Amino acid sequence: MNLKFHDDRGNEALITDVATFTDFVERGKIRPETLVFNRETSLWSRADEYEQYSAAMTEIHARRLRQADTPPYGAPRRGPDEINAISGRPWLSLLAAAVVLFAFTMLVVASVAFSSGAEAVGFRIGTALGYSLLWAALPAFLIWRFALGKKRGTGLMIFACGFFVICSYQSFAAFAEARNGKKATDDMALMMRDAMSGKLIDPKSIDAGTYGNATPMMKVIAEYAAQTQTDFLRMNEEMTALDIQKLLAPETLQDVSHIDAGQRRLQSLLELLDRYDELFRKRTDEMPARVEQSEMSSQSKREFLAGFNERKAAGLKQVSDFFEIERNFVSKTDELYNFVRARQRLYRIAGSEIQFDSQRDADIYNGLLGEIDAIAKQEDDWRTRISQSGEAQLDKMERETGPRF
Numbered sequence: 001m002n003l004k005f006h007d008d009r010g011n012e013a014l015i016t017d018v019a020t021f022t023d024f025v026e027r028g029k030i031r032p033e034t035l036v037f038n039r040e041t042s043l044w045s046r047a048d049e050y051e052q053y054s055a056a057m058t059e060i061h062a063r064r065l066r067q068a069d070t071p072p073y074g075a076p077r078r079g080p081d082e083i084n085a086i087s088g089r090p091w092l093s094l095l096a097a098a099v100v101l102f103a104f105t106m107l108v109v110a111s112v113a114f115s116s117g118a119e120a121v122g123f124r125i126g127t128a129l130g131y132s133l134l135w136a137a138l139p140a141f142l143i144w145r146f147a148l149g150k151k152r153g154t155g156l157m158i159f160a161c162g163f164f165v166i167c168s169y170q171s172f173a174a175f176a177e178a179r180n181g182k183k184a185t186d187d188m189a190l191m192m193r194d195a196m197s198g199k200l201i202d203p204k205s206i207d208a209g210t211y212g213n214a215t216p217m218m219k220v221i222a223e224y225a226a227q228t229q230t231d232f233l234r235m236n237e238e239m240t241a242l243d244i245q246k247l248l249a250p251e252t253l254q255d256v257s258h259i260d261a262g263q264r265r266l267q268s269l270l271e272l273l274d275r276y277d278e279l280f281r282k283r284t285d286e287m288p289a290r291v292e293q294s295e296m297s298s299q300s301k302r303e304f305l306a307g308f309n310e311r312k313a314a315g316l317k318q319v320s321d322f323f324e325i326e327r328n329f330v331s332k333t334d335e336l337y338n339f340v341r342a343r344q345r346l347y348r349i350a351g352s353e354i355q356f357d358s359q360r361d362a363d364i365y366n367g368l369l370g371e372i373d374a375i376a377k378q379e380d381d382w383r384t385r386i387s388q389s390g391e392a393q394l395d396k397m398e399r400e401t402g403p404r405f
Contacts, residue, residue, distance in 0.1 A: 001052070002039040005030060022056040026063075048150070092153030099160035103167035110171035114178035119299055128170040136162030177213055184214035188221055193391075201226040216295040217304060224290065228283055235276045242269055247333055248372065250349045253340045263337050270330050277323045284316060311393075318389070322382055329375045336368040 003015040007029055015021045015036070024030040025047075032048035047053045107128055111121045136159050144155025187210075191201055203222040208215045242265050246252060252262045287308055291301050340347070340354075347356040356362040 003036050003050075004039065005034055005036045005047075018052055018055065021052045022059050025053065025056040026060050090153070092157055096153065096156040096160035099157075099164055103160070103164040106171050107167040110174045114174040117299070117303070123299075124170055124174055128166055131166050132159075132163045136166060180210075180212035181214050184211045184218050187211075188218065191222065191225065201229055213297070213300075217300060220290055220294050220296070220304075224283070224287060228280070231276065231279055231283070235272065238272050239269065242272070244269065248336070248369070250352060250354055253337070253354060254349050256341060256344065259337050259341050263334060266330050266334050266337070270327065273323050273326050273330070277319070280319050281316065284312060318382075318386060322379075325375060325379050325382060329372065329379075332368065332372050332375060336365070336372065339364060339368060 001015060001017055001021065003021070004012055005015070005024075007013050013024070013029070015024065021030070030036070030047050030053070032046065032053070034047040035044045036047050036050060037044050107125060111124045115121045115124060140155050140159035140162060143158055144150060148154045194201065201222055203219060203226050206215060206218045206222050211218050244265070247262055247265060252258050288305055291305055291308075294301070296304065343356065343361055346358065346361060347354050349355075354365065356365060
């Protein structure tokens, strides 16, 4: 040991061993705030920053305890100052540890309960711990070291309070995110139901103030649904313009010129079906790029695309079934036209009916009409299945994203 200090008179005193250091402390020559020079490091430091000071204090207290009288039940007498000097408020450290444990438990429970998956849980807990090191541990150390003079337990208590605030914020953020996600799911289901009932979707109605972090996902879904809905409406308008309802009207079959006009409309309908079939598939294929260009988080993008790809095949099958039914209608109607064309002058139009000269021709004609009616029934069944399937998927989505609190 190679230390020195200046006593109250300004005289330089050397410290060569622990015993000398302890003697100076016991006699009050060296106090906690006394500056002591270390010849080995050439630095001045407060006496209480040296390990020898703590050892000296321990030795001094031990001497006093040995000198004190012992009551009959064996406990040595201590004054209030001695108790505080020895204990250093251990209850404060215990309280701080309890606060830290409670805050961390709250964070873990909230993250697991309100996050969408293990990755989100890990990210939220990691974020809280990172913020704690930066905004709680570092300030607590600096305050404890320079403002509070290393008072035992105070630094840990300051850190515990900061850690509690950060964990509380992250727990509330998880709850708010889950609440916004649930609202987004409910509104998404309502939006899809409105679309199925024919109500137009307005993507501009999606705002960040309502849906929070779920806003980018809601915008992607709303834009896709609105675009698909617009495509269907345009397809129906073009079909209506072709006057499909009158394709089988008796006046359309009255002569070759009318039959030719009807078949031209059938050809236009077939081209329309091919065009929109390709368009709907294109909309589906564009979805991954639309998601990647959105402001969704990386995890949300992966989860969204995973769910989309899982349902993609079934969705394309439903669309394919619709266009197959429509093409069957075109094919069977064209077959009826060709049959009637081959029976010119063998039938006549009587009001809203066609009367054939041959019962056999009448039976064939009625059979073709029956097959066309069956195709129309298939379209009605398809629409019913789509509606039921959509409702089932929406119900499942609402159940799976229901509150876990």
